[in-house]
Structure formats: C-alpha cells, structure tokens
Amino acid sequence: MLLVSLLWLAGPVAAVPNVSVQMRVVPATHSFTCRYTIALAADDTATTLVLNLGRQLRIENLLSSGSTPRATRVYYPYFDDTLQQVVAHFSGRARMVSVTYSGTLEGRLFNDRALVFSGHSGWLPFRPYRDYEVVNYVLEVQAPAGYQVESASAEAEQRAGRWTFRGRAGAIEITALVAREFQQLASAGAPRIRVVTVGPALTRTDTMLLRKAEGIIAYYNRSIGQLDPITRFTILLPGTNSDAFGMLENATMITYTDFDVAADREALLILAHEISHKWWGYGNVHTYNDWLNEAFATYSSLLYLREAGDEAGYQAELAKRAATVGNAPPIRGFDYRKYPRPMYRRVVYNKGTVVLAALHERLGTTQFVRLLGAVAARHVRDTDTLLAIVAQNNGQATRDWLLAELSR
Numbered sequence: 001m002l003l004v005s006l007l008w009l010a011g012p013v014a015a016v017p018n019v020s021v022q023m024r025v026v027p028a029t030h031s032f033t034c035r036y037t038i039a040l041a042a043d044d045t046a047t048t049l050v051l052n053l054g055r056q057l058r059i060e061n062l063l064s065s066g067s068t069p070r071a072t073r074v075y076y077p078y079f080d081d082t083l084q085q086v087v088a089h090f091s092g093r094a095r096m097v098s099v100t101y102s103g104t105l106e107g108r109l110f111n112d113r114a115l116v117f118s119g120h121s122g123w124l125p126f127r128p129y130r131d132y133e134v135v136n137y138v139l140e141v142q143a144p145a146g147y148q149v150e151s152a153s154a155e156a157e158q159r160a161g162r163w164t165f166r167g168r169a170g171a172i173e174i175t176a177l178v179a180r181e182f183q184q185l186a187s188a189g190a191p192r193i194r195v196v197t198v199g200p201a202l203t204r205t206d207t208m209l210l211r212k213a214e215g216i217i218a219y220y221n222r223s224i225g226q227l228d229p230i231t232r233f234t235i236l237l238p239g240t241n242s243d244a245f246g247m248l249e250n251a252t253m254i255t256y257t258d259f260d261v262a263a264d265r266e267a268l269l270i271l272a273h274e275i276s277h278k279w280w281g282y283g284n285v286h287t288y289n290d291w292l293n294e295a296f297a298t299y300s301s302l303l304y305l306r307e308a309g310d311e312a313g314y315q316a317e318l319a320k321r322a323a324t325v326g327n328a329p330p331i332r333g334f335d336y337r338k339y340p341r342p343m344y345r346r347v348v349y350n351k352g353t354v355v356l357a358a359l360h361e362r363l364g365t366t367q368f369v370r371l372l373g374a375v376a377a378r379h380v381r382d383t384d385t386l387l388a389i390v391a392q393n394n395g396q397a398t399r400d401w402l403l404a405e406l407s408r
Contacts, residue, residue, distance in 0.1 A: 151167075
C-alpha cells in the first residue's frame, strides 16, 4: 500500500539531460579548458535551452543543433552577481548545445597538492535555477604526466594521462580532484565506503573518519534510507580548507585540514549532515524549499548523535538552534532576498530543524522514521509534496499541524 501511495504522489518523472565534459588541466597555473555539451532528453519538450556560466570564465566557442547560440550578461540573485548566459532555440527534435571555455581556479580551490573541481568551484554551466538538477554525465579529464585524477563516480577508466568517469549527479556537482598523489581507505564489506585523501600518507584521523562514516551510513540505511539505501559512498579530502558539502552522487567533499570526528562533535555533525544529503538534496535551493535539504540534513545528523548514545549532545545542539528562531519569519514563503544573510540560516536550517523535532515528538520515533524513509525515497522537491506524503502516511490532522508550524 505504501508503494502504491508513493507512486501516486510521484507524478511524472523529470526528463534527465545527458552531459559530456572534456577538460584539460594545467596544474602549474591552476588553469583549465573545458568543452561542455548538454543534450536534452527526448521527452523534454523545451524549445529553448539557457545555460548560465560564471563571469570569470572565457567563452571560446559556441555550437548548437538549433539556432546560433548567443551569450549575454545577466544578474543572478542567488549569487548576487552577474553571470554569462548562453541561449539557443530549437525547431527540431535534436536539442544540443556545446560550450568551449577556459578559466583559472580561485585560490580557495587549490593548494600545493590538489586542484578541486566540484559543486562549489563554479566551473560548470547550468540551467538557470536548476543548479542541482540531476544529469547523466561522462567526464573526461586530461592531466600532465605525474598527476592523477579522482572523482565521486564509481565508474572510472584511465589510459595515457586521461581519466574518464561516468555517473548521475547534480548539474554543478560533477567532480574531479587533480593531484600528484592520492591515498585511499575502503570498507572491508558492504556498503563500500571510500575515503580518498590527497598526500603521501594516511593518518589516524582518516581511519577514524572511515569508521564513523560506516556507523553513520549503517544507521541511515536502517532509518531514512530504508527504502533507498546507500550501497557505495565516497568521502573526498582535498585539504584545501574552505568548506564541506554533500553531493547527490553518494559522495561528500570535506576540505578542512583539521577535521577529527573522534575528538570534535561539530566535525561529527558535519560528516553526518553531509552524508545525509544523499537523500536531502532535491529541494529547490532558490526558494524556501531549501529547508527540505538543510533542515532535514541537520536533524538527521542530530538523530545520529542520539543513536550513537549522545543524548546530551542531541539536546544541547537542538537547544542551540531553537534559541535562534524566536522572532524568525515563517519557513513557508521565506524569501532570502528580503533579509540579511544570517536570517537564511536561522530560518532554513535552524527553524526547520526545530519544526522537525516537534514533528518527531508528535509522531513518536517509529512513525517519524517511517515518514523520513518515505520522504527520502520520493526525492521530494517542494513542501506541498511533503505535506501530501504526511497526509497519506500520518493523517490530515498531522498534515494541517505541520502546515501551521511552517506558516507561523
């Protein structure tokens, strides 16, 4: 009955574009040249294709199966900056655009050991307001002799200075790490979890990171991932010391150089949060629906703390977030452009986490975890779909209660 309900709620499946990325990297100058080609799926009825590209990138050539593409400058509110925008129109069934461009990585994206091309690198085109739409991709990276390339993808080929990766990922999350030397740890059994680090030797903290990741993923597979479990996962550690983020392609990037999950609760929460983005990464980041990504990932990490026996930590972290939301605006309809940047975290992360904790208390752990599993399996993109799943699984009264909490 649950499966039938989920299929009924799912509606039509989004058409998935096919993307090819061919990149040549010059590590000595931290520069690169790319040819990016996107082809729309046969069941995608769009007659116009628009791509955004960072203003720091130099467009060298544009090709299309339709009209000659044109590039202009536009303002993009999410970045609070201008971007280059490529537009092509089509009249036939073949709808393809190819962009050749070059660029240089920002300082935060490389160090003396590695270059990072990934979701926060600004190196790939994407359709406006579809930064994280799922795409099928083939990534080919050419690097000089003495360098290696790693990626989130489990499918890889290597020959004569070229590495090829295939997978399905968020549009801007296609990933390549380029370095002279990588070290790798892997789980002995299933699910296969890899820790890939840059440098000459593994450390105690790398080993502990793998052990903790195994525990986190085991818990998530019993709970939020019960209908869509992790079968493989990659943790990338480039050491560029800028940020951490999860990816839809069963992977996370953690760049911090001082990241000890055995000694630091905050580090453990970051790891659990980013791993859970395997499920919580489909909400629209440009609207209040981003709470479906960040609040769900935050509360999932707190649930792991409790599961690991740290009830005091769970309560302390929840109280810390609750203390910030007293006069915050409603989640539903929240427009980040109308508030100072710190309000975004207070509403999307913290207030959303508090609402989920209240929903947990209302339903009890068994029903709440069952609901999380159903929502995760649906790859929910908007709050109305979440409310429909709640009504289906937990009744109209709980659905109405949740709507009221999100609206207050």
